[in-house]
């Protein structure tokens with residue numbers, strides 16, 4: 718089964734297996750350890766406490782596969798390309814931030830939705846997804862992992878479900894420097910709007926599609942707010958408030974939490990965990 722063409726490169730591309738610069742994944746061996754599905758479910762649910770959240774999707778085991786798990790593939794979104802890549806690499810479980818069964822979505826199993834599900838079930842792969850619980854987790858969450866990758870202080874969480882973080886920078890920074898840092902570490906050019914001359918001392922951020930938390934960041938006294946996506950209305954609010962908004966990419970800002978979580982699983986059980994990136998320009 719082939720890997721889908723991935724947007725952006727224009728050429729036939731394969732989701733990238735990230736190794737080397739990422740946490741050191743254990744190599745698969747002859748006697749690769751395996752664990753029960755229930756043990757992995759309990760470990761993840763204990764760490765991430767999904768019951769504390771009212772989310773837009775079910776968190777935890779979303780689709781049941783084989784009962785023994787020796788190899789886990791983690792990734793940002795359970796796209797068809799990622800499901801196929803997981804199947805090709807012999808995964809017993811796929812662990813993602815963006816799973817399936819979103820609130821308000823057409824639930825019928827037809828078209829692309831059928832193909833994703835059919836591919837997963839055909840390979841007997843367990844699908845685990847953690848959305849908000851993985852954004853906010855204080856050790857392995859997307860927000861703290863993004864801060865670590867960018868060399869920011871971890872700051873304090875605030876807002877609904879603690880989804881936003883804010884840090885005071887010891888040295889104020891300029892918008893241009895912040896944009897270059899994001900470009901350098903995330904490999905994607907951010908879009909900055911608002912007062913681009915404003916020195917940034919109080920920096921707020923929330924990974925993903927959190928552009929509508931800009932008002933919360935303004936209310937909390939932020940000089941700049943970094944998230945993934947941007948809407949038309951975001952520009953006007955940034956301009957009129959004088960606060961800087963930087964859209965650094967939804968996928969780009971959410972690649973790190975699931976890798977930290979995967980590393981936790983590898984450390985806890987000694988099973989093989991591998992991150993596969995299915996790049997997304999948004």
Ligand SMILES: [Zn+2]
Nearest residue numbers: 815925926971
């Ligand atoms: Zn997201």
